[in-house]
Amino acid sequence: MTNATYSSSGCKTAFADHYNTDKRGRWNGINIAVMVVSFVLFWPFGLVVLYWILKGRDVRDLPATARSQWHTLRSGGFRRSDNVVFDEYQQTQYDRIKEIQHEIDCRAKRFVQFRKDVQRRKDQEEFNRFMADAPDTRT
Numbered sequence: 001m002t003n004a005t006y007s008s009s010g011c012k013t014a015f016a017d018h019y020n021t022d023k024r025g026r027w028n029g030i031n032i033a034v035m036v037v038s039f040v041l042f043w044p045f046g047l048v049v050l051y052w053i054l055k056g057r058d059v060r061d062l063p064a065t066a067r068s069q070w071h072t073l074r075s076g077g078f079r080r081s082d083n084v085v086f087d088e089y090q091q092t093q094y095d096r097i098k099e100i101q102h103e104i105d106c107r108a109k110r111f112v113q114f115r116k117d118v119q120r121r122k123d124q125e126e127f128n129r130f131m132a133d134a135p136d137t138r139t
Helices: 029-041 043-054 059-074 084-133
Strands: none
Touching: 029 043, 029 059, 043 059
């Protein structure tokens, strides 16, 4: 029997390679010590470590996984495959999305400026009416 399982999309995943299928987690001295220290230093880190342990992972894998995820986020948001053509296609799609986001941001800035100009014109008209209707107080 193999450790691999199949996801709902039919893709083979090496579930057992990364996760302990035992529901009790991976409780050993190093994991417990790191969890306690992380709760003492900054409780959200403690929750992350607790979740990591409950998923059956060893805390010594946590820094490498965090670096890998950080690198993935910083490198354009997707993982590279071994297919150069697919990677190029994926990169062009991400570039297209970034262009659209930039266009939306520019339109939003122009709209904010437009509303400021409209408000300025309204304020100017109101001020001009006030000055035309107000009696001259300099006499």
